[in-house]
Amino acid sequence: MSNPGTLKERMNYEKSFDCVQCGYCLPACPTYETMETEKHSPRGRIQLMKLAAEGKIGLEELEEPVGKCLGCMACMPVCPTNVQYDQMLEGAKRVIEDNKQKPKLQQAVEHSLLDTLIPSAAGMNTVGNLTWLYQKTGLQKAAQKLRLSTLAPLAMGEFEKVLPPQPSPKERSARPAFRPAHQPEKARVAFFTGCVMDSMFFAINEQSMELLAIAGASVIVPEEQTCCGALHAHSGRHDKAVELAKQNIQMLEELDVDYVVNNAGGCGAQMIRYDHLFEEGTVWHERALAFTNKVRDITQVLADLDSLRFTKPVNERITYQPSCHMTNVQRVTEAPRALMQAIPGIELQEMNDPNFCCGSAGVYNLVQHESSMNILDVKMKDAGSTSTSTIVTTNPGCLLQMKYGAEKAATGQRAVHLVELLMEAEPVPKDYKL
Amino acid sequence: MEAQWITALQQRIGKERVQTGTADRHSYSYDGSFGEFLPEAVVQVRSTAEVVAVMETANAFLVPVTPRGQGTCLSGGPLPVKGGIVLDMSQWPSSVDITPGDLTARVSPGTLTAAIHAAAEEHGLMYPPDPSSAHVSTIGGNLAENSGGPRGLKYGVTKDYVIGLEVVTPEGKIMQAGGSTIKNVTGFDLTKLIVGSEGVLGVITAATLKLIPKPPAVQTIMASFASMETAGEAISTTLTSGILPAKMEFIDQACALAVEAYQPSGLPTDAAAIVMIELDGNEESIQVEARQVSQIMKELGALEVIEPKTPEAAAAIWKARKMVSPAIAKIKPTKVSEDATVPRSQIPAMTARLADIREKYSVSLVVFGHAGDGNLHPNILCDKRDQEEMKRVELAVGEIFEAAIELGGTLSGEHGIGTMKSSFMEQELGAVGVDMMRRIKDAWDPNGIMNPGKIFAEPGQRLVLTDE
Ligand SMILES: Cc1cc2nc3c(=O)[nH]c(=O)nc-3n(C[C@H](O)[C@H](O)[C@H](O)COP(=O)(O)OP(=O)(O)OC[C@H]3O[C@@H](n4cnc5c(N)ncnc54)[C@H](O)[C@@H]3O)c2cc1C
Ligand code: SF4
Ligand code: SF4
Numbered sequence: 081m082s083n084p085g086t087l088k089e090r091m092n093y094e095k096s097f098d099c100v101q102c103g104y105c106l107p108a109c110p111t112y113e114t115m116e117t118e119k120h121s122p123r124g125r126i127q128l129m130k131l132a133a134e135g136k137i138g139l140e141e142l143e144e145p146v147g148k149c150l151g152c153m154a155c156m157p158v159c160p161t162n163v164q165y166d167q168m169l170e171g172a173k174r175v176i177e178d179n180k181q182k183p184k185l186q187q188a189v190e191h192s193l194l195d196t197l198i199p200s201a202a203g204m205n206t207v208g209n210l211t212w213l214y215q216k217t218g219l220q221k222a223a224q225k226l227r228l229s230t231l232a233p234l235a236m237g238e239f240e241k242v243l244p245p246q247p248s249p250k251e252r253s254a255r256p257a258f259r260p261a262h263q264p265e266k267a268r269v270a271f272f273t274g275c276v277m278d279s280m281f282f283a284i285n286e287q288s289m290e291l292l293a294i295a296g297a298s299v300i301v302p303e304e305q306t307c308c309g310a311l312h313a314h315s316g317r318h319d320k321a322v323e324l325a326k327q328n329i330q331m332l333e334e335l336d337v338d339y340v341v342n343n344a345g346g347c348g349a350q351m352i353r354y355d356h357l358f359e360e361g362t363v364w365h366e367r368a369l370a371f372t373n374k375v376r377d378i379t380q381v382l383a384d385l386d387s388l389r390f391t392k393p394v395n396e397r398i399t400y401q402p403s404c405h406m407t408n409v410q411r412v413t414e415a416p417r418a419l420m421q422a423i424p425g426i427e428l429q430e431m432n433d434p435n436f437c438c439g440s441a442g443v444y445n446l447v448q449h450e451s452s453m454n455i456l457d458v459k460m461k462d463a464g465s466t467s468t469s470t471i472v473t474t475n476p477g478c479l480l481q482m483k484y485g486a487e488k489a490a491t492g493q494r495a496v497h498l499v500e501l502l503m504e505a506e507p508v509p510k511d512y513k514l
Numbered sequence: 515m516e517a518q519w520i521t522a523l524q525q526r527i528g529k530e531r532v533q534t535g536t537a538d539r540h541s542y543s544y545d546g547s548f549g550e551f552l553p554e555a556v557v558q559v560r561s562t563a564e565v566v567a568v569m570e571t572a573n574a575f576l577v578p579v580t581p582r583g584q585g586t587c588l589s590g591g592p593l594p595v596k597g598g599i600v601l602d603m604s605q606w607p608s609s610v611d612i613t614p615g616d617l618t619a620r621v622s623p624g625t626l627t628a629a630i631h632a633a634a635e636e637h638g639l640m641y642p643p644d645p646s647s648a649h650v651s652t653i654g655g656n657l658a659e660n661s662g663g664p665r666g667l668k669y670g671v672t673k674d675y676v677i678g679l680e681v682v683t684p685e686g687k688i689m690q691a692g693g694s695t696i697k698n699v700t701g702f703d704l705t706k707l708i709v710g711s712e713g714v715l716g717v718i719t720a721a722t723l724k725l726i727p728k729p730p731a732v733q734t735i736m737a738s739f740a741s742m743e744t745a746g747e748a749i750s751t752t753l754t755s756g757i758l759p760a761k762m763e764f765i766d767q768a769c770a771l772a773v774e775a776y777q778p779s780g781l782p783t784d785a786a787a788i789v790m791i792e793l794d795g796n797e798e799s800i801q802v803e804a805r806q807v808s809q810i811m812k813e814l815g816a817l818e819v820i821e822p823k824t825p826e827a828a829a830a831i832w833k834a835r836k837m838v839s840p841a842i843a844k845i846k847p848t849k850v851s852e853d854a855t856v857p858r859s860q861i862p863a864m865t866a867r868l869a870d871i872r873e874k875y876s877v878s879l880v881v882f883g884h885a886g887d888g889n890l891h892p893n894i895l896c897d898k899r900d901q902e903e904m905k906r907v908e909l910a911v912g913e914i915f916e917a918a919i920e921l922g923g924t925l926s927g928e929h930g931i932g933t934m935k936s937s938f939m940e941q942e943l944g945a946v947g948v949d950m951m952r953r954i955k956d957a958w959d960p961n962g963i964m965n966p967g968k969i970f971a972e973p974g975q976r977l978v979l980t981d982e
Binding site: 097098100101102103104106107116117118119121123124127128131137138141142144145160161162 | 533535536537538540541542543544545546556558584585586602605626647649650651839840843844847848849897898899
């Protein structure tokens with residue numbers, strides 16, 4: 081690992097001075113609520129990061145508070161002084177990563193996931209394909225074939241029951257690289273497939289592109305795209321995150337499109353912040369800004385195009401579990417709600433505290449399993465006490481967690497991605513006459 | 515080896531209640547003001563019996579105990595300046611028990627103020643004290659600081675709504691003060707003594723609060739003025755015209771400019787002062803009052819008077835008022851927020867003094883506040899890392915206090931004395947006043963373990979805003 085700058089620089093120390101310790105972030109923080117102590121609150125974490133950067137406490141004191149932070153960024157929109165907690169957190173993770181003092185399990189999971197599988201499309205397809213294989217052949221055989229249970233943790237153990245059926249490798253490779261708009265073209269977009277999304281929820285990606293096309297966008301699936309780098313940045317692999325960002329920036333520069341569209345709140349949040357990975361005033365910073373200007377969540381594009389008409393009512397009461405990164409980082413909150421409410425027959429009933437994280441948080445539910453489950457319990461109490469039959473989400477991690485949570489808490493609800501719900505309502509181009 | 519008292523405490527209330535790790539202690543070493551002090555242990559209590567156990571142990575071993583709500587204090591109240599125990603009250607289970615027939619609520623100390631607002635509202639009632647930190651702060655902290663907010667003008671502050679308290683004394687005895695009745699003259703009013711005592715006389719473990727019927731309608735008015743004097747005149751004319759608004763806030767031009775730069779909210783930026791008023795009551799009567807107030811504003815030469823027609827438009831005005839705090843924080847990272855309060859007629863004189871102080875020490879000073887009750891919030895925006903600047907700020911703050919006292923005002927309208935203002939106490943109260951308070955403190959807390967180092971200055975103590 082490279083070690084540019086002092087500890088203070090790497091930890092974004094100067095940013096800690098923006099925190100006036102007012103405590104306004106405390107009620108927003110899920111881990112403060114479930115862990116009930118200030119070192120697991122944003123204000124406490126910032127204080128500890130500051131002291132560690134000053135060398136007043138050891139880095140080992142940071143590991144637990146930082147490791148247990150969900151990175152949900154619910155503390156950011158409520159902060160009156162606009163503390164850049166995301167950058168401080170990444171800085172702290174980077175320093176901890178460089179010092180390699182993480183728990184063994186966390187290291188193993190992160191290594192297999194982040195250094196080998198996720199950055200390569202081939203690797204992620206392997207996860208998807210192996211998942212498929214595993215579903216066709218049963219747990220035992222697949223587990224033997226995989227040998228290492230950490231290789232495809234998402235498909236393992238507790239989450240196994242809730243995975244959707246996987247497409248065969250043949251179906252995967254048959255995806256068209258270009259889809260023309262189904263009505264006079266209103267926009268040209270590059271579709272960002274996302275690693276987890278594409279491997280676990282391949283069908284939802286297909287539906288997303290279909291939906292964009294119906295709404296009047298021509299859709300390109302650039303082959304040169306790579307992982308957004310969110311999981312790398314969140315686990316302190318700064319250099320890798322930069323490398324992946326550069327590759328995506330280059331990819332987009334070569335295309336003539338209006339937007340790069342994604343359907344995973346976490347990916348969108350990482351991509352919309354690419355400029356933070358580069359120093360201001362550098363050429364790469366400029367290029368990153370050009371990229372971030374084009375990043376859109378699919379719901380923003382669909383709402384902007386305003387060109388869908390739904391032909392089949394979906395008579396259901398639903399509740400919405402927004403992706404934290406979509407709410408707190410991308411700050412997209414209206415478009416998804418407007419879209420679901422445009423479906424005839426749908427009634428949206430908000431749950432208590434919808435912005436409270438579901439506990440999925442990247443790989444958090446794997447490396448901090450118990451903490452994640454405590455947070456999920458709070459969430460399922462809120463989701464379960466609505467009188468709804470469906471939980472709608474906008475991110476693959478949340479989707480998996482909600483599917484799992486509904487099963488675990490036996491709420492009787494199903495969990496779907498918003499795109500799936502929109503497709504159930506059989507959309508057609510707005511001006512389309514039967 | 516853990517200190518003996520820590521082991522003793524763990525035996526009495528359980529190991530999991532007593533945190534002694536480095537990260538744990540550091541994350542209870544600060545509040546919303548200046549300074550950091552490291553406690554030796556953080557004890558999270560959830561029942562009166564546990565508080566008794568802590569106080570008894572602390573007395574036996576002579577260990578200081580500092581109560582702490584959510585640490586939003588702006589005067590250093592929950593800082594463990596002498597080490598010892600930080601007594602975290604914030605994890606005490608929240609509970610609001612409303613008796614609608616009596617218009618009272620019994621609450622636990624860790625309950626967030628906003629939760630009391632919400633529970634009262636469910637019964638068509640209102641708990642009026644509305645500090646802007648209500649969604650974060652605990653009622654225990656509000657009681658200890660006697661917190662107030664914009665509605666203080668018409669409805670008063672926390673102390674006006676407390677009728678009964680359960681307190682664990684510094685020696686670990688349970689005491690009931692007051693009761694459940696609105697009137698009560700049995701003995702000294704210890705309830706009111708405890709309220710505003712900043713945690714130096716005991717630990718509040720339960721409170722009975724008074725509620726009032728929620729006014730059915732509200733109307734907002736915003737007026738801007740070319741000078742602070744006319745704004746002040748408009749405020750006092752309104753208050754002597756037979757109308758008592760629920761809120762009467764004002765912000766100066768620097769604040770308005772900061773808000774418009776931070777998040778354009780439609781505030782006039784050409785005026786020296788903006789006054790924001792909320793009337794509440796019955797729909798018909800407040801419409802009549804609104805016309806009268808607008809008339810007064812216009813007659814006194816307001817540049818502009820706005821009466822928003824929709825609740826959304828009114829909400830936008832109050833949102834702009836709320837934006838002042840974050841907006842001015844953009845001027846410079848460190849905010850020294852004061853709450854010197856003067857008699858209402860002295861507001862223009864005080865703002866003139868503040869302008870002089872700004873010049874004299876060349877500090878970035880802006881003013882907003884609760885004009886209706888004379889509670890100003892002069893805020894100095896500075897940078898903690900700049901030692902030279904902070905020295906000037908220290909002097910400026912001292913002079914703000916002096917100005918307030920000279921104009922017949924007080925050091926603090928709502929944030930409390932704590933560590934920040936203790937060295938100015940004698941200036942306002944005189945030696946006898948402070949001495950009588952100290953005697954009360956010594957009688958209540960013979961071992962001097964209850965939140966020591968607050969309110970009463972040590973010899974030679976002065977305001978320090980620098981790290982060194
Ligand atoms: C952004 C911001 C805005 C604010 N706005 C206002 C405002 O509008 N009006 C206002 O009045 N204040 C305001 N404050 C100040 C602060 O929020 C209040 O003083 C609040 O009452 C503190 O509550 P807390 O729970 O955070 O208590 P803490 O800050 O933790 O403690 C405050 C004091 O109370 C004592 N204490 C706490 N609990 C108990 C207990 N159970 N028994 C005995 N003593 C106890 C502590 O020892 C300490 O001295 C503001 C603060 C911030 C940061
Ligand atoms: S809300 Fe912001 S300034 Fe306040 S304590 Fe949290 S991070 Fe610090
Ligand atoms: S990112 Fe989420 S979990 Fe972490 S401190 Fe902020 S609110 Fe808490």
